[in-house]
Amino acid sequence: MNKIEDYLNKKISSKVFNRNKILTIFIPLVSVLLALLMGSVLLLFIEVNPLEAYKYLIFGNFTNIYNIAEIFVKATPIILTGLSFTFAFRTGLFNIGGEGQMFAGAMAAVFVGLKTGHLSPFITISLCLLAAIIAGGIWGMVPGILKGIFGSSEIITTIMFNYVALYFISYLVDKPLRESSGFYPQTDLIGENAFLPYVVSDTRLHIGFIIAVIISIMVYIILWETPFGYRLRAVGHNPDGAEYSGINIRKNIIISLVISGALAGVAGFTEINGIHHRLLDNFSKNVGFDGIAAALLGNANPVGVIISSILLGMLQTGANSMQRGVGVPANIVSIIQALIIIFVLGGNAIRPKIELMLNRKERVLD
Incomplete structure (x- = not known):
């Protein structure tokens, strides 16, 4: 009798696992298709053929090696800021300050890159990375302390620190770190030994x-x-239970936001040492918030973050092709991107109800 029960339990578990695997792929796929369908209505409203527009949006990325590489170039900082949000989210925190923490990492990387021009590339790049990690961690630590010790909302404090970092960069590039020629609000180029090596020649894809x-x-x-x-x-899933079991809630909140900030700081390092090679006023185009979108699309899982970041990179790169091909404003892609996020989150929200409905059907059939 026990063998029969074990066999049935294994069969049921296998069936549930396979069904969850199918739903994990099916629900996001349907959500993306529905978002594209809604975007088609918008494109028709501005008298653009949706099929032609989507052809440029999707397949325009694969016309040459440079465009393909650009997908991963765009995805790189999104992955890192997405991981930043994911790390905090798994501790029950909403770190909306990935943008500011990335700026902090960029400022540190530029400062070190400007001061270590005489060292070997390995040492210089390593020092820039370390500086970015420390700066991003410090930028996340302050909201962490405010949250852990004083109970302040990390949502408000991290958002406010975005503006602090943004305006601090504006000050630096306008006054103390302005380029030697003084023409533009930007720093001098960091030393070439601080440039990240390129992975594919004749592209901007770096390590x-x-x-x-x-x-x-x-x-x-x-x-x-x-x-x-x-x-x-455990702190994120059940704070009261975690505290009852002896876990120091305050300490883990602070540590989580420090690590979260450090991850976003690395994004600043990759953007400066890999792409811009100097600090520019507001050099990022909401990459920190794109990271939040990637984390939500990826179900706050590192693998999901990579996949969703590449998807967002495809949309951003394809936007230029679509704009050139059919004259669609690039901002339309932002709307389509927002629709995808809304539909995917909606799909994840109704997933438990779908699973419950399927369970009931299985019981009836059994």
């Missing part, structure tokens, strides 16, 4: 993407394969 993937693996291991990560997730 920052590889760094982002490695960090994604590290984040996954920390959160899901270590006692430290278990404590962090």
